[in-house]
Amino acid sequence: MNDITILNSRERRENVLFLAEAWKSKGSTRSYSPIEDDAGQGESFALFKDLCFHILATQPAPPAVFEADWRRFMDAGTIYAIYDDSFEIKRYAMDPPVLRQDSKGKVIDFIRVATAIPTLERLLPQPTDPDVTADVLYAISGGALKSHAFAVVSDMLRAGRWSDPDLYRFSFTADGRLRKRTVRMGLTDLPEKADTFADMKAFNRAIHAIVKMSLGDDLQYLHTDLFMKTIPIIRCEICDAARMASCPLPHCRWRREHTEP
Numbered sequence: 001m002n003d004i005t006i007l008n009s010r011e012r013r014e015n016v017l018f019l020a021e022a023w024k025s026k027g028s029t030r031s032y033s034p035i036e037d038d039a040g041q042g043e044s045f046a047l048f049k050d051l052c053f054h055i056l057a058t059q060p061a062p063p064a065v066f067e068a069d070w071r072r073f074m075d076a077g078t079i080y081a082i083y084d085d086s087f088e089i090k091r092y093a094m095d096p097p098v099l100r101q102d103s104k105g106k107v108i109d110f111i112r113v114a115t116a117i118p119t120l121e122r123l124l125p126q127p128t129d130p131d132v133t134a135d136v137l138y139a140i141s142g143g144a145l146k147s148h149a150f151a152v153v154s155d156m157l158r159a160g161r162w163s164d165p166d167l168y169r170f171s172f173t174a175d176g177r178l179r180k181r182t183v184r185m186g187l188t189d190l191p192e193k194a195d196t197f198a199d200m201k202a203f204n205r206a207i208h209a210i211v212k213m214s215l216g217d218d219l220q221y222l223h224t225d226l227f228m229k230t231i232p233i234i235r236c237e238i239c240d241a242a243r244m245a246s247c248p249l250p251h252c253r254w255r256r257e258h259t260e261p
Contacts, residue, residue, distance in 0.1 A: 007186035009213070011251040015185055016214035018250050019234070023227035031226060032067055033155045034074075043124045043161060048083050048117060050155050052110045054148035055141060059102040069103040078107070082114050109144040116140040130166035134204075138197055147175040147200055157223040169208045171223040174200035177237055178229050182207060184236040186253030187228075 007015070034053040035046040056066050056073075073079055076097035081087040096104050113120070120140055127133040137149040145152070154171040156162040172178065176195070183192035188206040190199065208222070215221045233248060244255045 005186070005253045005257045006189065007251055007253060012187055012210050013214040014250045015187060015252075016210055018248070019231065020215055020221060020227050022231045022233060022248075026231055030158075031224075032063070033158060034070065035155055035159050035161065044117065044121050045083055046159075046161060047120055047124065047152075047156065048113060049079055050152050051113050051120070051137065051141060051145070052079055052082075052106075054151050054155075055109045055113070055144045056103060056106050057151075058144065058146070058148055059106070061100075061102060065100075066103060069098040069100060072097040073103075079110065082107070082110050083117075085114070087111070106144075109141065112142045112144070113140055126162055126164055127167065130164055130170065133167060134170045134201065135197075146195075146197060147173050149197075150174055150200065150204055154223045154225075157219075165217075168212075168222045170201065170204045172204050172207045172225045174203045174207075178225050179203060181229055181234065181236040184239065184252070184254040185234075185249060186251060 033050070035041070035050045041049075053070055056070055057063070059066060078087070078092070078097055092107065098104055119136065122128075123133060123136060127136075134149040134153055137152050138145050141149070150170055151173040153162070153167055154173065157167055157171055179188075179190070179195070180192045182188050182203075183190060187210055188203060190203055190206065194203070207225070207228075211221055221227060235243065236254065239247075239254055241258075244252070244259060247255065249255075
């Protein structure tokens with residue numbers, strides 16, 4: 001990678017400020033979080049439920065699809081039954097609350113998480129070591145969670161169940177879409193295809209650093225990645241010559257790399 005494709009701190013900050021303003025002007029949206037459904041639920045069940053939700057979200061389906069399946073699981077009492085160890089796999093097999101194979105199969109992962117509830121409860125009421133919290137969530141899921149382990153951290157912060165500011169460093173869902181956008185914009189210097197869990201932790205630290213430098217302690221940005229990947233005017237992952245020519249982003253590594261000598 002040559003020097004012209006690396007953005008300096010001022011340019012990165014201007015990009016983040018632009019994205020935040022664009023997100024705000026479009027009417028910022030909040031992603032669905034299952035632990036906000038019932039504020040009176042216990043901490044252990046809330047964390048268990050959020051883990052299960054994000055395991056369901058790892059499948060290749062639009063949010064509207066897996067969220068509908070999630071609500072069917074909840075309405076049928078499946079998540080509650082798995083948590084309190086009253087789940088009957090034979091009854092579930094005969095009359096599953098969801099029909100899509102991708103969603104039905106996730107029940108095995110939910111059961112795996114339930115067997116690790118004693119370990120899960122060590123993260124409550126607050127994780128004692130923010131640096132390894134996402135690692136614990138990843139391990140508890142048996143590897144079913146990867147980028148979504150960081151989404152669980154974000155949900156717990158957003159719901160006010162966790163409050164340690166050190167956790168903000170690990171609260172950006174480092175999925176392929178976000179990694180590709182931020183790398184092409186020039187907000188991070190990691191390869192966009194770097195997708196090991198260690199890569200995702202490094203990505204989180206890098207994104208948190210630039211967001212905090214740019215936006216201070218504004219919590220609506222410190223533990224959400226929505227403002228970087230939901231605004232419709234930026235589609236870095238499908239960028240082409242026409243999009244580069246009309247892109248309003250102040251500074252873009254991808255544009256420099258492909259248009260400047």
